Amino acid sequence: MSTPRAVGTLGDQDDNGMWIVETGGVTYLLNDTARAIWELCDGHTTTDEMIDAISVLTGLAEDRARKDVLSAFEEMAASGLITGWERRDQS
């Protein structure tokens, strides 16, 4: 299980309440939930721990939480917003 690490600098919110994150000269927008998950990526917390916490906190079934988190990570990894995430976590 991987331990993703956030990459980039968190800025302010835009007019629509989205969080502005800049990395590699490119700006991305994250909603509140994505920002919270992104900030959990400290290089030590495992993907499983994050999924578990979200499931516990929201009451979402773990399968659903896993699907949502891994989907978000896939996008973040593709955008360079996290490192250390591996697709095998999706198993």
Added chain:
Amino acid sequence: MNPASPTPLAGCQTKSVPEDRKQVCLRGDDLDFVERLASSLANVDVTVTSSGDPGADHDVVVWQMDGEVPRASLEEIASVVPTLVMASTSRLYDAVDAGARGFLPLDADLDQVTSAVSTIANGGAVIPPELLGQLLRHVVERRRTETVRREVADALTSRELEVYNLAVRGARRDEIAEKLFISPDTVRTHLQRVYKKLGVHSQTELMSEQVGGAPTEETGDT
């Protein structure tokens, strides 16, 4: 539902309840707020009722609390009915740890509460966005602590666990011996086994390795 329960309920309002409408139980220290909330909820097709302790016939409990979170009561209620807690943000962790499905600060307006009730009644959870990150981190840490506690409890005998619980709090060997009515040499033997099982080499290391306190188990140390 226990009719003999002394649990006080505020803002009691009972209205005719069509079967398909939600049953919301309101509890609160601020009677005025509860009354206003009762009226507000009625406007969004949520019926307010309170005829005793929240029970399986309620869909949501809204519990507004001015002071500390009554953890045992909240755990009991939240295990039966999804519960929205309104409290100071300093109580957030206590409320969530006790199983609250939603949390709002005390200054949340009626529209926010109404929306939160609808969300929770439909199986969702309500966490203020600005608190989500810190709350997720808190839950991760809490789950780690629980895991460590389970591993410690599984690895040690009941006597070793008693010694461990005192040792991680910094008790000296003679203090542990006195408290557990055993000799200091026996304490040393138990400690050596504890160190070996937990992969540490000293009491100092034990204290630094343990996370958030160990499970208390019949140590008489209350």
